[in-house]
Amino acid sequence: MSPRNSLLLVLGMASALLAQGPDLPIDPANSFKVNLPGDGPLALVSADWGRSSATARGGAMLVDLHSTLVFKNSSPRPIRGVSLLVLAQEVTPGGKASVTVPSLDIQSGESFPIRVDLRLMRPLNAGSGALVQVGLDGVLFEDLTFYGPNRLNARREMLAWELSARRDRKAMLSTLLQAGPEGLRRQLLSVLARPADNLVMGMQVARALPPTNIDPGRVVEFAFLQFPDSPVELLSGEARMTGTEARAPRIEIQSKSKRPIRFVELGWLARDEQGREFMAGTLPADLSLPPGAHSTIRRENTLRFAKPVNGLTAYPSAVEYADGELWVPAYSSLKDPRLAAALPASGEERRLAQLYRRKGLEAVVQELRALR
Incomplete structure (x- = not known):
């Protein structure tokens, strides 16, 4: 290696270390706290903070949290799901996260672990006190009742x-x-x-950018899969497609229910250039849809896919009524030939x-x- 290249390597390593900043001393007993309501359904048995660490990053602190928390079901009812709210800073981007564990079967008096592996940001001048606080966002019981503040919509997900x-x-x-x-x-x-992985095409929802003269894209109409038992019908929709992106998607939807609806989640199938269809994620939408009414789901975002897409098909994957009751597709609906070929096996x-x-x-x- 030449002296010049050696010098560049040393400078590059020094710059990386300077950008990352030094490791900050932490005391697990005071830096990390688990706050549970005294009359709640969970009690903390133990907390192992493992290799958790904090590093200076400019004017912020990067907290790598690696913990195993053991809880006990202190309620008389079996627990089916738990969601934890992990907070380093309420308003800082990257300062809040959640850990949700579904499909549990925890009987009264039983203990169970939850693994927490997260990276959070916190201002260096955020003041004294715990670096990270772990709280309870919600518990779903066997009878489908729910306990908790539900700040991150854990109830709907579980x-x-x-x-x-x-x-x-x-x-x-x-x-x-x-x-x-x-x-x-x-x-x-x-x-x-x-196969569990190669049937899924990654999709991200990004901030929409204005079309360019170089590649303004083309307007493409969506196809739809309709389910007989669905409370909603997808009527029409379109987006401006360009390569791996679908910009500003818009979907017209109508309620088929006699009950008001407040949330709809759409599943997506993406067709690649070879004509194969892949599961491509979901798009949630909060709305106010009275019985029999129409509405428009409009997103000033870009759906960004892992590879070029030639067409998109949407279908209703979840609907929440105004009273909190949730609809999911029947098993027979998911065995539609197109869905059966594209969807991976469910978690259960x-x-x-x-x-x-x-x-x-x-x-x-x-x-x-x-x-x-």
């Missing part, structure tokens, strides 16, 4: 997961009752055979398939028969 998991377990039970243990084995093997299907792989068919049969 309820959707739980309803979907119950739907998929009932479908597996139906297979067992109709086709017997061997029919269930074939279904579990088909889940294990499905994979959980049951892994149970079969670890403990055999009888373990899955016993769990499903407990539902009857």
